Amino acid sequence: MTTGTSLKESPMAFALTQEQRDIQEMVRELAQKEFAPKAAEVDRNHRFPRENFDLMASSDLCGLIFPEEYSGVGLDHVSYSIAVEEIAKACATTSVIYSAHVSLTASPVLQWGNEEQKKRMLAAMARGEKLGAFALSEPGNGSDSAAAHCRAELKGDHFIVNGVKNWITNGVEADYYLVMAQTDPNLKHRGLVALMIEKGSKGFTFGKLEDKLGIRGSSTCQIIFEDTPVPVENMLGKVGEGFKVAMSTLDGGRIGIASQAVGIAQGAWDHAFKYSKEREAFGKSINKFQAIQFMLAEMQTEIDAARLLTYNACIAQDRGGRFTKEAAMAKLYASEVAMRSTTKCVQIFGGYGYVTDYPVERYMRDAKITEIYEGTSEIQRLVIASNLLKGQ
Ligand code: CAA
Numbered sequence: 001m002t003t004g005t006s007l008k009e010s011p012m013a014f015a016l017t018q019e020q021r022d023i024q025e026m027v028r029e030l031a032q033k034e035f036a037p038k039a040a041e042v043d044r045n046h047r048f049p050r051e052n053f054d055l056m057a058s059s060d061l062c063g064l065i066f067p068e069e070y071s072g073v074g075l076d077h078v079s080y081s082i083a084v085e086e087i088a089k090a091c092a093t094t095s096v097i098y099s100a101h102v103s104l105t106a107s108p109v110l111q112w113g114n115e116e117q118k119k120r121m122l123a124a125m126a127r128g129e130k131l132g133a134f135a136l137s138e139p140g141n142g143s144d145s146a147a148a149h150c151r152a153e154l155k156g157d158h159f160i161v162n163g164v165k166n167w168i169t170n171g172v173e174a175d176y177y178l179v180m181a182q183t184d185p186n187l188k189h190r191g192l193v194a195l196m197i198e199k200g201s202k203g204f205t206f207g208k209l210e211d212k213l214g215i216r217g218s219s220t221c222q223i224i225f226e227d228t229p230v231p232v233e234n235m236l237g238k239v240g241e242g243f244k245v246a247m248s249t250l251d252g253g254r255i256g257i258a259s260q261a262v263g264i265a266q267g268a269w270d271h272a273f274k275y276s277k278e279r280e281a282f283g284k285s286i287n288k289f290q291a292i293q294f295m296l297a298e299m300q301t302e303i304d305a306a307r308l309l310t311y312n313a314c315i316a317q318d319r320g321g322r323f324t325k326e327a328a329m330a331k332l333y334a335s336e337v338a339m340r341s342t343t344k345c346v347q348i349f350g351g352y353g354y355v356t357d358y359p360v361e362r363y364m365r366d367a368k369i370t371e372i373y374e375g376t377s378e379i380q381r382l383v384i385a386s387n388l389l390k391g392q
Helices: 018-045 050-058 077-090 092-112 115-126 185-191 242-278 290-319 324-354 360-371 377-389
Strands: 132-135 151-155 158-168 176-182 192-198 204-209 221-231
Touching: 018 050, 018 077, 018 092, 018 360, 050 092, 077 092, 077 242, 077 290, 092 115, 092 132, 092 176, 092 192, 092 242, 092 360, 132 158, 151 176, 158 176, 158 192, 176 221, 176 242, 185 192, 185 242, 192 221, 192 242, 242 290, 242 324, 242 360, 290 324, 324 360, 324 377
Parallel strands: 132 176
Antiparallel strands: 151 158, 158 221, 176 192, 204 221
16 A cells, blocks of 8 residues: 555654554554455454454454553553554454453553452453453443443342443453443442453343444444342452543543544545546546645645644553543544545545445544544543643
8 A cells, every 4th residue: 555655654753663663564564464455344244353353362462552461562552552543544343343452441450450350351351362342331321421320239249230231342242341330329420330241141141233334343232231240359449430440441442542543544545645646537647636635635634633642642641640631632633533534535536435346435434433432522522621621
């Protein structure tokens, strides 16, 4: 694939370390060779590409950001963002499978888990032996996470869980589900508990498998708990800390989605750039027309800006402390860039952009969800504003 000289390549721009460049090259090669050629088929058939997850596991990508003592590689979050971007450029479905596994399920075990939980659950996810999923939203509440109805009642050394969770990425395919449940509705967000629930637990079943506009291979479904016993040793943090577990997890998750959005935008741009050189109109390549040049220029400028904002959030995360505002800014901007850019890329392809002969229509469909999941663009604006007002 021919690409322009953008921030992602330029030696004089934001300087990636040699290690980060090596990761970029390795993941790009893997994703372009293994994931890109079947992305259209995965999309068409709504097929969960398990073999892609296995390849990410055998390439040590599942453990990229986790300490070596838990079977990880110990790299930084910029490296992780690079990996998600390269995967998303090839196959957005595969990138969200990866991001939901690493950011939304394994990372909170590192942040909130005890030593035994890290050795047991984090290490298995870092090796890619177990696949993770995150369960916060419900049929009746998405943005208002504190309004969870799913109940967890402590009885002896088990919580008994009852309720329904919606929009679960890695749905029927996962092994561990990080579930936020309410122990006392009077306490609102301070009553939530975060539980790692294993597939196969008694009373744990799957509901509707969603038929989605984009990221169609990622297995999104409803999960149902009916008197499901969950051992206390599978609780992350303490009773009442579930909301904080969820919100801090989403801070990291939003960086994953920002990276995915950058990858979708860059992937579509790369296709449009190549097509604009090859396609002729009025006797010359369409990239000789300013109308096309301006679109390419504007898009690449915005994509580079989105990537920088995403790296900034990664650096803030690696420094430690809260990075809520930086993550929300990256996710808000990158997702809107992805939607704008992929729409323009379809425009550059004209009629061919509207049919499945070329992949850009898929990129446009895949982009839309980045403005919705892990907090809508409206929620990101709220989060950014509230942090600015607090002086953070
Ligand atoms: N990290 C740690 N703690 C945090 C936090 C964070 N990022 N954000 C808030 N908190 C803490 C606050 O400090 C506060 O603590 P105290 O109780 O000790 O005071 C508490 O949480 C409540 O905070 P707020 O008053 O700010 O919370 P709120 O109720 O006003 O608003 C919200 C929160 C921003 C609306 C939040 O509910 C939110 O982000 N909603 C969107 C949820 C979301 O992103 N859902 C997507 C689901 S996941 C998904 O998409 C599935 C998938 O598989 C991809």
